[in-house]
Amino acid sequence: MTIALFLILLIIGAVVGYYSGLIGTGGNIILIPVFDILFHYLKIPETEVVKFMIAHSFFITAFTGLSVSYKQFKVKNLHVKEVLYISIAGMITAFFLTEFIKNGNWYHKSDFDLVFFTLLLILAIRMLFFKQPPPPVSDNNLNKPYFPIIGIVAGLISSLSGLGGGIIVIPILTDILKTPLKKASSISIGVVAMLALPISISYLSIDARSAMNHVLPMQVGYISMFIAAPVLIGVFSTTGWGVRTAQKTDPNKLRLILGIVVIILCAKMVYGFIANSYT
DSSP: OOHHHHHHHHHHHHHHHHHHHHHSSOSHHHHHHHHHHHHHHTTOOHHHHHHHHHHHHHHHHHHHHHHHHHHHHHTTOOOHHHHHHHHHHHHHHHHHHHHHHHTOSOSOHHHHHHHHHHHHHHHHHHHHHSOOOOOOSOOOOTTOTTHHHHHHHHHHHHHHHSSOSHHHHHHIIIIISOOOHHHHHHHHHHHHHHHHHHHHHHHHSSOHHHHOSOOOTTEETTEEHHHHHHHHHHHHHHHHHHHHHHHHSOHHHHHHHHHHHHHHHHHHHHHHHHHHHTO
16 A cells, blocks of 8 residues: 555545544445545456445444444433434344345446435435424434334445445434434434444455455455555544534534535536446
8 A cells, every 4th residue: 555545545534534423424425435436446346346345335434433422422412222223123134135235246336326326316405405394392212113114224225325324314313203413413323333333244254365356455355454444543533523513513504514515426426427428
């Protein structure tokens, strides 16, 4: 790894850590486009590139989510019961779907791009054009029968898109269950971390040298510690800053920030679709 690449990954990690602490959706929304560029630059075969992208994204997100959740605990904004009620069904769903994707070549890059772009577009429209309803006097949403359903849907989306499930958890919590955005963000990042664990374990469990032709330095399964380490260093340096900023920021501004980030990524993907159509 060159010094330049190390510094780039370090900066990306810092951005991901701050963003995750601020918004609560996890850093996958930034990591997926970055790893798309990186792994094509490293000449990962098209049949394997989606697996490399999702594997690295969720491995980093697992640690990011745990770091942000710890910071949320320190500011008394951690909601363990809600996280567990949503996560358990989602973790089971995410693990088995990931095994299905990992052990076959049916899920191609074009399919992944379409799923990723569609979900980003839906999220951008919701964040920019629909205001969060005012929170109720009481937001006790425990023991709701649809919490496991939220988890299952989040697990499906995580495995197929690499986005971590926060893209569905936050909208349901805020718009349907009328949960305040800051509480919903804390629950979301906890769920994202929990869903990332079985997906990461699945991608770590494969014997890289016998299962694939292209192996990166310090690679375990589909995950190269050589790439993950500098990103994680950057993540750990800024998660606390993001959480502290979120506590002082108006929820509507947080929605606007997320919407702008998503629009930029959508524009990047549209450009890629157009460029690919002429090649």
